[in-house]
Amino acid sequence: MSLLKRILVTGGAGFLGSHLCDRLVQQGHDVICLDNFFTSQKTNVEHLLDWPNFELIRHDITLPIWLEVDEIYNLACPAAPGHYQYNPIKTTKTSVMGAINSLGIAKRCGAKILQASTSEVYGDPEISPQSEEYRGSVNPIGPRACYDEGKRCAETLFMDYHRSNNVNIRIVRIFNTYGPRMHPYDGRVVSNFIRQALQNKDISIFGDGSQTRSFCFYIDLIDGIERMMNGTDDFIGPVNLGMPSEITIKQLAEIVIELTGSTSRLIYSDLPVDDPLQRRPDITIAREHLKWDPSTSLKDGLLETIEWFRSIDLSKYRAPTPHY
Ligand code: NAD
Numbered sequence: 035m036s037l038l039k040r041i042l043v044t045g046g047a048g049f050l051g052s053h054l055c056d057r058l059v060q061q062g063h064d065v066i067c068l069d070n071f072f073t074s075q076k077t078n079v080e081h082l083l084d085w086p087n088f089e090l091i092r093h094d095i096t097l098p099i100w101l102e103v104d105e106i107y108n109l110a111c112p113a114a115p116g117h118y119q120y121n122p123i124k125t126t127k128t129s130v131m132g133a134i135n136s137l138g139i140a141k142r143c144g145a146k147i148l149q150a151s152t153s154e155v156y157g158d159p160e161i162s163p164q165s166e167e168y169r170g171s172v173n174p175i176g177p178r179a180c181y182d183e184g185k186r187c188a189e190t191l192f193m194d195y196h197r198s199n200n201v202n203i204r205i206v207r208i209f210n211t212y213g214p215r216m217h218p219y220d221g222r223v224v225s226n227f228i229r230q231a232l233q234n235k236d237i238s239i240f241g242d243g244s245q246t247r248s249f250c251f252y253i254d255l256i257d258g259i260e261r262m263m264n265g266t267d268d269f270i271g272p273v274n275l276g277m278p279s280e281i282t283i284k285q286l287a288e289i290v291i292e293l294t295g296s297t298s299r300l301i302y303s304d305l306p307v308d309d310p311l312q313r314r315p316d317i318t319i320a321r322e323h324l325k326w327d328p329s330t331s332l333k334d335g336l337l338e339t340i341e342w343f344r345s346i347d348l349s350k351y352r353a354p355t356p357h358y
């Protein structure tokens with residue numbers, strides 16, 4: 035195989051997918067970005083449209099598609115709770131049928147394929163930090179199950195295509211990641227807090243704000259994904275990718291207020307059902323096998339994200355769900 039590859043990125047117009055496309059296009063690869071724009075918009079990849087090695091396909095990954103590629107990054111799936119709960123049945127279909135259709139291409143073409151899995155496979159974890167061997171504590175009938183169980187089933191499919199059909203797979207479990215091009219109305223905590231702070235509106239804390247998350251900047255995360263795809267074939271994962279330090283949601287709100295110079299106040303409402311109380315990755319395996327360690331501090335990453343939020347015109351973003 036030549037050094038330059040034909041690469042499919044499903045969900046390529048989304049927050050992480052568009053940054054990944056940027057990097058792959060700049061490296062000279064022939065990149066096919068496939069997206070149905072459910073939680074994104076063309077503006078995320080507009081700057082790539084004139085590149086001869088970039089192609090944009092509007093397609094829903096729950097339906098089969100016939101493409102010839104060398105590598106596949108399977109990122110298509112709504113990722114924010116408000117987005118994935120908007121049509122939960124479709125979310126499960128996207129994870130499961132999307133995995134089957136993507137794995138089908140990989141099997142037919144002999145392509146290598148990476149699955150963007152999630153820390154949500156650990157559910158509301160009883161242990162901290164979470165290592166890859168922890169099997170998780172997911173409520174299979176709760177409002178987050180469409181996403182959590184869909185992603186768990188996708189991991190199962192990846193492993194079975196690997197064992198039964200020898201498909202060359204990679205699985206990464208991504209923990210909370212933030213940065214420019216997050217959908218400003220996706221309802222995720224970083225986008226909500228920054229948008230609210232910049233408008234001097236109340237900061238909406240769910241619960242008492244003592245629940246924790248670990249926040250990774252997108253540049254580090256994309257680097258980890260690439261290392262995994264390009265690593266040795268004997269290391270298929272799953273591997274955790276995320277920031278190994280955690281903070282409370284209340285602390286995050288206070289940092290955002292400080293960095294934006296906002297006059298916003300904190301207001302509290304009920305914690306959503308099954309909202310995990312703690313989340314922090316054990317990244318020992320990523321450090322050992324990928325020599326990967328996220329290096330961007332939360333402050334630097336948030337400052338860059340805040341600058342991007344200042345630069346965008348919010349009226350150009352459609353709010354696809356009422357959960358914001
Ligand atoms: P995002 O919502 O910005 O991107 C997802 C993309 O997939 C969007 O462009 C959306 O339009 C597209 N999509 C959704 N359903 C589709 C379908 N049926 N067919 C084709 N395209 C479809 O979210 P993101 O944060 O960029 O997440 C990308 C991937 O990474 C997702 O699979 C997500 O589960 C995973 N992930 C992200 C995080 C994070 O913190 N950002 C954490 C864990 C896992």
Ligand code: UDP
Nearest residue numbers: 115221222223224226238239240245283309
């Ligand atoms: N959260 C919050 N206020 C918001 C949005 C989210 O307090 O406006 C909380 C949410 O309840 C959760 C954490 O922030 O405990 C992270 O939420 P997010 O939706 O970003 O991602 P999750 O990690 O839950 O998938």
